[in-house]
Structures are given as C-alpha cells and as structure tokens.
Amino acid sequence: MLDVSSCKLSFGGVKAVDDVSLRVEPGSITGLIGTNGAGKTTLFNVISGFLKADAGSIRFMDRDITARDPSEIAKLGILRTFQTPVGFPRMTVMENMLVFSRHDRDRRSSPFSPARVPAETLEAASAILADFGLYQKRDVWAEDLSAPDLKMLEFARAMMAGPVLLMLDEPAAGVNPALIESLASRIRALRDQGVSFLLVDHNLKFVCNVCDRIFAMADGRIIAEGTPDEVIADQKVLELYIGKSAKTDLQ
Amino acid sequence: MSGLLLFLVSMVSLGAIYAMLCVALNLESGVGGLWDLGIVSFFGIGAYAYVIVTAPPAASYQAYIFGFEAPVWAGMAAAMIAAALFALLIGALTLRLKREYFLITTLAFAEVIRQIFVNEAWLTNGVAGIYGLRPPLREAVDPSAYGFLLLALLVAGLAIVFLVTRHMVISPFGRSLKAVRENEALAITAGIAPRRHNLKAYVVAGTISGLAGVFYVWYNTIVTPGQYSSDVTFFVWTAVIIGGLGSLRGALVGGFIFVLLHDILRFVPVSGEAAATVASLRTAVIGLALILILRWRPNGLFPERATVFGGAAPAGAKAMVSHNA
Ligand SMILES: Nc1ncnc2c1ncn2[C@@H]1O[C@H](COP(=O)(O)OP(=O)(O)OP(=O)(O)O)[C@@H](O)[C@H]1O
Numbered sequence: 280m281l282d283v284s285s286c287k288l289s290f291g292g293v294k295a296v297d298d299v300s301l302r303v304e305p306g307s308i309t310g311l312i313g314t315n316g317a318g319k320t321t322l323f324n325v326i327s328g329f330l331k332a333d334a335g336s337i338r339f340m341d342r343d344i345t346a347r348d349p350s351e352i353a354k355l356g357i358l359r360t361f362q363t364p365v366g367f368p369r370m371t372v373m374e375n376m377l378v379f380s381r382h383d384r385d386r387r388s389s390p391f392s393p394a395r396v397p398a399e400t401l402e403a404a405s406a407i408l409a410d411f412g413l414y415q416k417r418d419v420w421a422e423d424l425s426a427p428d429l430k431m432l433e434f435a436r437a438m439m440a441g442p443v444l445l446m447l448d449e450p451a452a453g454v455n456p457a458l459i460e461s462l463a464s465r466i467r468a469l470r471d472q473g474v475s476f477l478l479v480d481h482n483l484k485f486v487c488n489v490c491d492r493i494f495a496m497a498d499g500r501i502i503a504e505g506t507p508d509e510v511i512a513d514q515k516v517l518e519l520y521i522g523k524s525a526k527t528d529l530q
Numbered sequence: 531m532s533g534l535l536l537f538l539v540s541m542v543s544l545g546a547i548y549a550m551l552c553v554a555l556n557l558e559s560g561v562g563g564l565w566d567l568g569i570v571s572f573f574g575i576g577a578y579a580y581v582i583v584t585a586p587p588a589a590s591y592q593a594y595i596f597g598f599e600a601p602v603w604a605g606m607a608a609a610m611i612a613a614a615l616f617a618l619l620i621g622a623l624t625l626r627l628k629r630e631y632f633l634i635t636t637l638a639f640a641e642v643i644r645q646i647f648v649n650e651a652w653l654t655n656g657v658a659g660i661y662g663l664r665p666p667l668r669e670a671v672d673p674s675a676y677g678f679l680l681l682a683l684l685v686a687g688l689a690i691v692f693l694v695t696r697h698m699v700i701s702p703f704g705r706s707l708k709a710v711r712e713n714e715a716l717a718i719t720a721g722i723a724p725r726r727h728n729l730k731a732y733v734v735a736g737t738i739s740g741l742a743g744v745f746y747v748w749y750n751t752i753v754t755p756g757q758y759s760s761d762v763t764f765f766v767w768t769a770v771i772i773g774g775l776g777s778l779r780g781a782l783v784g785g786f787i788f789v790l791l792h793d794i795l796r797f798v799p800v801s802g803e804a805a806a807t808v809a810s811l812r813t814a815v816i817g818l819a820l821i822l823i824l825r826w827r828p829n830g831l832f833p834e835r836a837t838v839f840g841g842a843a844p845a846g847a848k849a850m851v852s853h854n855a
C-alpha cells in the first residue's frame with residue numbers, strides 16, 4: 280500500500296527524518312510513536328508531499344509519489360490530518376464537509392459547473408455529522424465550535440473524503456479520555472471497510488490497543504518495528520520512554 | 531428634465547460601474563483571499579481594448595494607428611479577452627508570491643500598465659486620450675433621454691455580472707476558493723491546488739473588470755490614462771470593505787454607497803472659489819466613512835453570512851444529540 284524507502288530530510292543541521300523506511304500494509308492500522316521532536320510530523324509532511332525529501336522514495340499503490348504535488352497525492356486517496364485541527368474557520372460545518380466530498384472534488388475545477396448540491400451528498404454529509412454529534416451545528420461557522428467539536432469535525436471530514444489511506448497526526452490528543460475507546464472502535468470499523476491507517480500518537484495505550492503494527496522513531500530514525508507487544512518490550516523503546524536510569528533502577 | 535434627476539441618473543450609472551468592479555474584487559479578494567492591489571489594470575485594459583477596436587480611425591491631430599470601427603459586441607469581446615489574457619499573464623507571474631509580495635507586485639503592474647497608456651501614443655494616443663467615442667444606441671433615442679437608456683444598459687450589465695458571479699461563489703468552485711482562503715494546507719488535503727484555483731479566480735475577476743472598463747467608456751465617451759490610476763483600486767477596495775468583504779450583497783451595495791459618499795458634496799451649495807476646497811474634502815469624507823465602518827461594523831454593512839443548506843434531517847440525528855448533551 281504505502282512504501283517509504285530510505286527517506287531523508289534535514290532542516291539546516293537537524294536531521295528531522297534520517298534514512299526512514301516504513302511500510303503500511305493494505306487494510307492495516309500502522310502506528311508511529313516517538314518522543315517530541317522525533318520527526319513524526321515531518322515524515323507525515325514528506326509522505327503527503329508538503330515537504331520534499333532530500334533523498335529516498337515513496338510509493339503508494341504501485342505508483343511513485345515522491346515529490347508529487349500534495350494536492351495530487353491527496354487526489355490519489357491519501358488523506359492526512361494536522362496536529363491542530365482548525366478546519367475552515369469561516370465556513371460552516373456543512374461547507375467544511377462539502378469541500379471534502381466527491382461531489383465537490385469532481386466539479387470544483389470549473390467556475391461554471393452547477394451550484395446545486397445534490398440531496399444525496401447533503402444526506403451523506405448529514406448522516407456522518409449526526410454520527411459525530413455535529414448535525415445540529417451544521418450551519419454554524421467552524422470558528423464557533425469548541426475544541427472537542429473541532430476534533431470531531433476533523434474525523435467527520437475524513438469520513439466524507441473516503442480515503443484509501445488515512446494518516447492521523449495525534450488523533451487522541453485533546454479527546455476526552457472517556458471517548459478514546461469509541462475513537463478506537465471507529466478506526467477499526469473504518470479499517471474493516473477497507474481503509475488503511477498510519478497514525479501518530481503519544482497515548483501508548485491507545486496506539487497499542489488499536490494498531491496492528493508499530494514503528495518507533497527517535498531522532499529521525501526508526502529504532503524499532505513490530506507488533507505492539509514486540510515494540511513496547513524493545514530495549515531501545517523502553518529506554519526512550521522510561522529513561523535509562525529508571526530502567527536500571529527497575530532491574 | 532431637471533438637473534437633479536440628470537445628476538441622479540449619472541450617479542447611479544457610475545455606481546453600477548463601481549458595483550461591477552466591487553463584485554469582481556469581492557470574488558478574488560473577499561471569497562478568495564487574494565490581496566490584489568491591481569484591479570484597475572484590467573479595468574483600463576478592457577477600456578482601451580474596446581476603444582482600439584471600436585473607435586474610428588485617427589484624425590490628423592491624433593497619433594493612434596489603430597481604430598477599426600468594429601461593432602460594439604466585437605469591442606466588448608476584445609475587452610474581455612484582452613483583460614483575461616493579461617490577468618492570466620500577470621497572475622501566473624505573481625500568484626506564486628507570498629501575500630505581501632503579491633500585493634505590492636500587482637500594484638506595480640497597474641502602474642506599469644498606466645505608463646503604457648501614457649507612453650505608447652501609437653496605440654493609445656497618449657495623455658490626450660481618445661475623445662468623442664459614441665456609446666451604443668446613441669441614435670436610438672432622443673439625446674435628452676439617452677442617460678436613461680445608458681443607465682438601463684449598465685444596470686442590465688451589472689445584473690448579469692452579479693448573477694454569474696453569484697453562481698461561481700455558491701458553486702463548488704467558490705467553495706474551494708473560500709477553503710483556500712480559510713486554510714490553505716487543509717484545502718490541499720482536499721485535493722485543491724491553491725495556485726491554479728486562485729489563478730482562475732484572478733482571471734475571472736480580471737475579465738469582469740475588463741467588461742466594466744467598456745461600460746466606463748460608454749459612460750465617459752472618452753478614455754484617458756488618468757482615469758486608470760491606482761486611485762480606482764483603492765476606491766473599489768474601500769467600497770468592498772464598506773459593503774462587507776466576502777459578501778455578495780455587500781459588494782453590490784458598496785459600489786453605490788461609495789459613489790454616493792464621493793459625490794454627496796456636490797449638493798453643498800458653495801461659491802466658485804470654495805468649490806475646489808469642497809472637492810478636495812471628498813477623500814476626507816470617504817476616509818471618515820471607512821473609519822466609522824471599521825470602528826462600529828468591522829465586517830461591513832452587510833457582513834459575510836453563513837451559507838445554509840436545506841435537506842432532511844438524517845434518522846437518529848436527534849437521538850445522537852440528546853445522547854451527547
Ligand atoms: N519547518 C521546520 N523548520 C525547522 N525545523 C523543523 C521544522 N519542522 C520540524 N523541525 C524540527 O524537526 C524535528 C522533528 O520535528 P517534528 O515536528 O517532525 O517532530 P514530532 O515527532 O512530530 O514531534 P511532536 O511529537 O512534538 O509532534 C524537530 O527537531 C523540529 O524542531
């Protein structure tokens with residue numbers, strides 16, 4: 280599905296992504312963990328085309344997408360989210376949805392295509408909004424939503440887009456702990472419908488719970504890879520998260 | 531016909547032309563997020579293209595070499611095509627720049643274009659301009675009634691421009707334009723290519739401004755470089771801000787309000803010597819209006835409103851909400 284091989288990207292002297300190779304299998308939920316500044320978001324930016332890798336290549340569904348235009352990559356079915364979800368502030372919740380609809384995608388290039396949004400599209404958007412508890416707020420500007428609602432709108436938009444690969448940057452951050460389990464089951468439900476996932480999060484419990492496979496990153500490099508159980512038992516990962524001294528104390 | 535009525539007709543006509551420019555600017559800068567300070571470029575290009583195509587050949591004292599005496603519709607087509615082509619060229623060069631640089635570069639291009647109107651006398655007859663241009667259907671009615679006919683033509687033109695632009699704003703094209711304005715990175719993830727999309731809006735706005743240029747020639751019956759200075763750009767921006775940036779109704783009304791404010795001092799009965807002073811107060815009146823608007827109605831008289839879609843509520847919507855509450 281997604282194949283990242285030997286990607287590198289430096290900001291001046293900082294090697295934010297340093298020789299990273301990673302795979303996302305079709306129909307899998309793949310996690311990416313690592314401390315602050317490990318390079319996770321930068322890797323997301325490289326995959327989605329927002330940043331150009333200095334070296335390496337990225338393939339998606341047997342196509343080379345290295346250095347393609349980010350909007351073209353999005354059209355191939357890769358949808359990435361951002362660490363801080365702000366949406367389109369001065370557009371309504373419904374408009375936020377429509378921008379990601381197939382209807383808009385197929386018609387936006389001409390200023391003369393029909394203006395009317397078909398009932399099916401509105402209904403599909405309404406159903407998703409209802410599912411995320413946002414239906415009553417459909418005519419409200421996104422800037423007037425609370426932070427948790429904005430987070431829900433972000434998932435709702437992703438569902439509207441119907442991506443092949445969904446890349447989530449810290450989906451659990453800022454989500455009410457009581458709702459994290461429902462978030463995990465939504466992700467699994469989508470996976471069962473055929474969507475593949477690459478997700479970054481600091482909440483290890485959530486990541487281990489939801490992911491089939493995990494990659495751990497530190498200082499721009501992949502330091503461990505495997506099933507959740509394998510990765511959290513890995514020496515280097517333990518050192519990273521608990522700290523070397525703490526670990527020796529434990530022994 | 532009374533002088534006051536004539537004056538009113540003339541003011542509403544000018545208002546319609548400004549409103550057209552406002553609608554165009556609102557599309558690219560209100561709905562789209564382009565800080566375009568060169569809207570006058572295409573206004574001028576449209577006006578000159580129309581004149582070059584429709585004017586009679588030059589008289590002995592005039593310097594321009596073209597003057598095809600082509601019919602009005604050909605002049606209008608030429609104006610819109612020329613404005614669109616120039617917008618495509620200038621837009622392709624400037625839209626890759628960051629906002630602040632785009633702003634300054636479009637302003638600079640407008641000045642370059644005005645200098646071309648001044649200096650290329652073989653094309654434009656230079657600073658003297660071209661006089662005595664006959665507006666359409668001039669012979670169709672009694673001369674004293676022509677003002678009304680022209681007003682009808684301008685209002686019809688404005689109505690068409692408004693409806694076409696409105697369609698673009700509420701269609702997926704306009705929604706995407708707004709998405710780029712609101713959050714460019716997120717818009718990209720929806721598959722929108724911001725620069726290409728903005729370029730389309732820029733060309734559409736340029737084309738409409740070019741058409742407004744034709745109407746301005748009809749209104750004035752003369753064309754000179756002085757009519758196309760960057761004052762026009764700032765006037766149109768002021769009008770759009772007074773009306774409400776991003777609001778279609780605001781743009782429409784803003785143009786008329788601007789002309790009203792600008793010309794209201796003509797009603798003040800003053801002596802000949804004081805007239806010049808009063809005239810120079812016009813800009814002050816506009817400035818004052820702008821300050822008052824920004825202080826008390828920062829989003830304009832008709833602020834941008836939320837777009838509401840109809841449609842039946844999905845099953846279970848109510849249950850979900852009460853569950854969440
Ligand atoms: N645009 C940039 N310019 C310069 N340095 C950057 C830029 N973006 C990121 N960096 C640096 O690259 C490194 C990786 O940053 P990145 O944001 O990818 O980390 P992260 O793993 O997403 O961290 P977090 O968990 O805090 O989100 C950091 O050292 C950061 O300071």
Ligand SMILES: [Mg+2]
Nearest residue numbers: 319320321362
């Ligand atoms: Mg990050």
